[in-house]
Amino acid sequence: MSNDHDHHDGNDDHELRVSKIRDGTVIDHVRGGQALNVLAILGIDGTNGEEVSVGMNVPSNRFARKDIVKVEGRELSQDEVDVLSLIAPDATINIVRDYDVVEKHRVERPDVVEGVLSCPNAGCITTGDEPVTSRFTVLEDGVRCSYCETIVREEIASLIET
Numbered sequence: 001m002s003n004d005h006d007h008h009d010g011n012d013d014h015e016l017r018v019s020k021i022r023d024g025t026v027i028d029h030v031r032g033g034q035a036l037n038v039l040a041i042l043g044i045d046g047t048n049g050e051e052v053s054v055g056m057n058v059p060s061n062r063f064a065r066k067d068i069v070k071v072e073g074r075e076l077s078q079d080e081v082d083v084l085s086l087i088a089p090d091a092t093i094n095i096v097r098d099y100d101v102v103e104k105h106r107v108e109r110p111d112v113v114e115g116v117l118s119c120p121n122a123g124c125i126t127t128g129d130e131p132v133t134s135r136f137t138v139l140e141d142g143v144r145c146s147y148c149e150t151i152v153r154e155e156i157a158s159l160i161e162t
């Protein structure tokens, strides 16, 4: 992988906006405005002393603007990456060890997510007293409850089960 330590975020060659990390994960090419939702998905609110850097609406070559989230000392689970893909479909996950990017992969959108989002429809069988695991089909531009067909396009992050 790239050993180009002079490489800068975005297309501004004059400053590095967010410091490099030593060991952890860089979630790059997040849609502008989604960084806080990425943190919510990862369960990071700063209270556990996590070392996290966030860049919001920084210049990007691929998009006009992007967000970037760097988490020191943490590698993500496949479940976390699946949920991330719903709000950051173009994200790149970079695993960093000893300052080098040792793994880089694009998130992949799963066809279906089970047990990760709760249906916003109060009348849905998945939100009743009998436990039924939630199930959503992933659409091009949102998710659809497999039980009541409710479609959610915006605010998917707010449906994440805790």
Ligand code: CTP
Pocket: 002, 004, 007, 008, 009, 019, 020, 021, 022, 026, 028, 068, 070, 092, 094, 096, 098, 099, 100, 101, 104
């Ligand atoms: N990065 C970091 N800390 C490191 C190494 C890399 O924070 N020790 C960040 C870089 O700043 C960049 C991302 O991880 O935002 C990916 O690094 P790299 O692959 O070197 O950059 P690019 O080649 O620009 O990646 P891409 O082609 O995916 O845009």
Ligand code: ZN
Pocket: 119, 120, 121, 124, 125, 126, 145, 146, 147, 148, 149, 150
């Ligand atoms: Zn439903």
